[in-house]
Amino acid sequence: MAQLTLVQAINSALASEMERDDRVVLLGEDVGVNGGVFRVTEGLQARFGRDRVVDTPLDESGIMGAAVGLAIAGMRPVPEIQFDGFLGPAYDQLVNHAARMRTRTRGAITIPLTVRVPVGGGIHAPELHSDSPEAIYTHSPGLKVVMPCTPYDAKGLLLAAIRDPDPVIFFEPKRVYRSFREEVPDEDYTIPIGQAKIVSEGEDITVVTWGAPVFQCLAALDNLPEDVSVELIDLRTVDPIDIDCITESVRKTGRCVVVHEAPKTVGLGAEISSLIQEHCFLHLQAPVQRCTGFDTIMPYYKLELEYLPEAPRIQKSIEECLAY
Amino acid sequence: MPKKVVYEAKIEHLQILDEDGRLDAKLAKDTLTDEQVVYLYEQMSTCRQFDEIAFKLQRSGRMGTYPQNKGQEANAVGAGLALQKGKDWVIPCYRENAALFMHGLPMHYVLLHWMGDERGNQIPEGCLMTPLSIPIGTHMLHAVGIAWAAKLRKEDRVVATFFGDGATSEGDFHGAMNFASVLQAPVIFYCQNNQWAISVPRELQMNSATVAQKALAYDIPTIQIDGNDIFATYKATTDAAARARQGGGPSFIEAVTYRLGDHTTADDARRYREQSEVDAWLSKDPLIRTRKYMESKGLWDDKRQKALEERLSRIVDEVVKTALEIENPSPADFFNSMFAELPPDLARQRDTMRTSSLGLDPDQAGLRSTPEGVR
Ligand SMILES: Cc1ncc(C[n+]2csc(CCOP(=O)(O)OP(=O)(O)O)c2C)c(N)n1
Numbered sequence: 109m110a111q112l113t114l115v116q117a118i119n120s121a122l123a124s125e126m127e128r129d130d131r132v133v134l135l136g137e138d139v140g141v142n143g144g145v146f147r148v149t150e151g152l153q154a155r156f157g158r159d160r161v162v163d164t165p166l167d168e169s170g171i172m173g174a175a176v177g178l179a180i181a182g183m184r185p186v187p188e189i190q191f192d193g194f195l196g197p198a199y200d201q202l203v204n205h206a207a208r209m210r211t212r213t214r215g216a217i218t219i220p221l222t223v224r225v226p227v228g229g230g231i232h233a234p235e236l237h238s239d240s241p242e243a244i245y246t247h248s249p250g251l252k253v254v255m256p257c258t259p260y261d262a263k264g265l266l267l268a269a270i271r272d273p274d275p276v277i278f279f280e281p282k283r284v285y286r287s288f289r290e291e292v293p294d295e296d297y298t299i300p301i302g303q304a305k306i307v308s309e310g311e312d313i314t315v316v317t318w319g320a321p322v323f324q325c326l327a328a329l330d331n332l333p334e335d336v337s338v339e340l341i342d343l344r345t346v347d348p349i350d351i352d353c354i355t356e357s358v359r360k361t362g363r364c365v366v367v368h369e370a371p372k373t374v375g376l377g378a379e380i381s382s383l384i385q386e387h388c389f390l391h392l393q394a395p396v397q398r399c400t401g402f403d404t405i406m407p408y409y410k411l412e413l414e415y416l417p418e419a420p421r422i423q424k425s426i427e428e429c430l431a432y
Numbered sequence: 433m434p435k436k437v438v439y440e441a442k443i444e445h446l447q448i449l450d451e452d453g454r455l456d457a458k459l460a461k462d463t464l465t466d467e468q469v470v471y472l473y474e475q476m477s478t479c480r481q482f483d484e485i486a487f488k489l490q491r492s493g494r495m496g497t498y499p500q501n502k503g504q505e506a507n508a509v510g511a512g513l514a515l516q517k518g519k520d521w522v523i524p525c526y527r528e529n530a531a532l533f534m535h536g537l538p539m540h541y542v543l544l545h546w547m548g549d550e551r552g553n554q555i556p557e558g559c560l561m562t563p564l565s566i567p568i569g570t571h572m573l574h575a576v577g578i579a580w581a582a583k584l585r586k587e588d589r590v591v592a593t594f595f596g597d598g599a600t601s602e603g604d605f606h607g608a609m610n611f612a613s614v615l616q617a618p619v620i621f622y623c624q625n626n627q628w629a630i631s632v633p634r635e636l637q638m639n640s641a642t643v644a645q646k647a648l649a650y651d652i653p654t655i656q657i658d659g660n661d662i663f664a665t666y667k668a669t670t671d672a673a674a675r676a677r678q679g680g681g682p683s684f685i686e687a688v689t690y691r692l693g694d695h696t697t698a699d700d701a702r703r704y705r706e707q708s709e710v711d712a713w714l715s716k717d718p719l720i721r722t723r724k725y726m727e728s729k730g731l732w733d734d735k736r737q738k739a740l741e742e743r744l745s746r747i748v749d750e751v752v753k754t755a756l757e758i759e760n761p762s763p764a765d766f767f768n769s770m771f772a773e774l775p776p777d778l779a780r781q782r783d784t785m786r787t788s789s790l791g792l793d794p795d796q797a798g799l800r801s802t803p804e805g806v807r
């Protein structure tokens with residue numbers, strides 16, 4: 109056991125899987141000698157060689173398309189897209205090829221790739237370095253979408269993702285990359301894709317979130333009156349979504365707030381609140397509340413905290429939902 | 433049938449002012465006048481001083497990530513001068529500050545941009561340029577479109593777009609080259625090959641001996657130049673612009689230069705490149721070489737240098753002061769430019785951003801007690 113940051117836990121997962129399975133290849137911009145711009149792949153090229161940790165040309169479509177080819181040939185590619193905002197050029201390969209290949213070949217060809225992408229705001233980064241596009245890929249059938257926010261979960265989920273027979277987007281909330289450490293086992297373990305986690309148990313209201321906002325929610329919980337009992341759910345995987353966990357909680361509490369960084373309209377909050385009314389209608393005591401980014405372009409960093417659902421706004425949502 | 437050669441090509445390399453400040457007088461004919469040389473030296477020095485200050489602002493926590501232009505200034509100034517201000521367009525990446533300044537962008541705008549304030553992108557009326565482009569390799573197509581429009585409207589306009597060696601790996605780069613070629617658009621592709629794309633050296637970025645040869649595939653006239661030589665950068669851009677104005681379509685320039693600093697302030701180049709390589713390029717610094725040349729011609733001396741340095745530090749201090757004194761944008765700033773007219777729901781999000789969470793209709797929530805106006 110070691111105390112690791114999120115960055116280190118992901119690095120540890122990559123190293124142990126590369127050790128175990130020589131089909132695993134990392135590819136991306138600056139992932140080799142430099143160890144990635146966030147140092148997530150630090151030391152891996154030195155350890156596993158230039159053929160397995162590859163500094164590619166600056167071409168996201170190339171990275172993703174070539175990874176699809178590697179996967180078709182039986183490798184386990186783990187491409188990295190350097191920032192959320194640069195998934196654009198890779199979109200076609202990811203959505204029109206990786207996601208569809210199994211279905212369009214009726215299972216004859218499969219794409220076991222895991223694309224790692226730093227995600228989200230809150231680190232004072234330049235334009236297009238702070239977006240949260242998870243809903244876009246959730247809306248695209250054929251992809252699994254994972255977004256852990258703790259070192260322990262990240263290692264277990266990344267190992268599960270790489271071993272998964274289908275394409276997975278593994279979003280890494282960069283705001284949490286180095287924000288804290290926790291005990292992470294040295295050895296292998298997996299956390300099943302699609303399983304949410306109850307961060308804190310409660311009776312009065314359910315808060316559903318994932319990624320960096322988990323910590324904003326925890327801060328909001330700290331500021332609520334002592335007699336308010338909140339059940340906080342970290343989805344960890346947004347697609348496939350753990351509807352059982354949400355349902356069970358909302359049937360108990362009757363109230364729910366969904367928190368995410370991405371814009372509100374057609375965000376995952378819309379899907380989750382719809383699922384809740386499908387599954388928990390008779391248990392609801394208030395409309396499902398959304399506390400999200402606004403329907404605007406993610407602003408440059410001077411205003412990013414105005415845009416993001418920070419603790420005070422989350423607290424307000426919870427209070428409003430409780431007051432209903 | 434014997435085999436025959438159907439295509440042959442060669443790439444020329446142009447250098448007019450060498451590393452020691454010696455000029456090839458024949459090649460220099462009809463290029464820069466003495467006054468222009470001094471002017472470009474001052475512009476390069478301004479940009480260098482701006483870089484130093486921006487770096488310090490970042491280090492002292494007053495600015496976010498910043499990419500220095502250091503070592504590459506000869507490109508922006510030479511090309512900037514070859515293009516006509518107010519008539520030709522500059523479509524930049526982020527290592528062409530001097531060209532933007534020369535074409536009218538107030539210097540503090542660039543600081544604002546890197547301080548995380550979109551108002552740094554609010555290009556003033558009459559400045560023909562687009563904002564710094566963060567997604568690599570995407571903006572060259574815009575240059576092609578703008579040039580195409582000029583051609584359709586029969587306007588006497590040239591568009592120059594700047595990008596790095598790494599950018600030439602993106603698919604959009606090839607799309608831009610092909611469109612420009614097919615449409616014969618009056619566009620200049622100016623590649624600042626500074627040898628690195630963050631940590632990836634040119635040799636890993638591409639397997640071709642030059643960047644310039646990529647243009648051959650599109651039949652775009654192409655040249656490789658010494659990108660630290662203001663005579664070469666000026667001449668190559670002037671020639672390309674003249675060709676474009678005469679209906680000769682696009683041109684490609686590979687300017688061989690070097691990024692003397694880290695990729696950005698968030699980077700540490702010691703992790704991936706040898707100091708000896710940096711040292712070797714230090715002596716090719718465009719400022720040093722231009723100064724040597726000016727001194728050899730009696731255009732410059734220590735006194736003028738000192739006066740320039742004093743003037744620049746005043747100018748740049750003023751720019752920094754301007755940037756720092758600008759009040760923070762209002763919290764709702766990022767809503768207001770979303771559309772020409774803000775749709776009602778967005779307006780509501782804006783007006784209640786501080787007072788309400790998003791989902792609940794206040795009527796439904798029984799929250800009518802909230803004061804008037806914050807709904
Ligand atoms: C589409 C896209 N992918 C990745 C990045 C991250 N990134 C920023 S600069 C850079 C390297 C650019 O290299 P080059 O084009 O040579 O320009 P230079 O910075 O050397 O001037 C990378 C990979 C980005 N900004 N945009």
Ligand SMILES: [Mg+2]
Binds near residue numbers: 596597624625626628
């Ligand atoms: Mg470069």
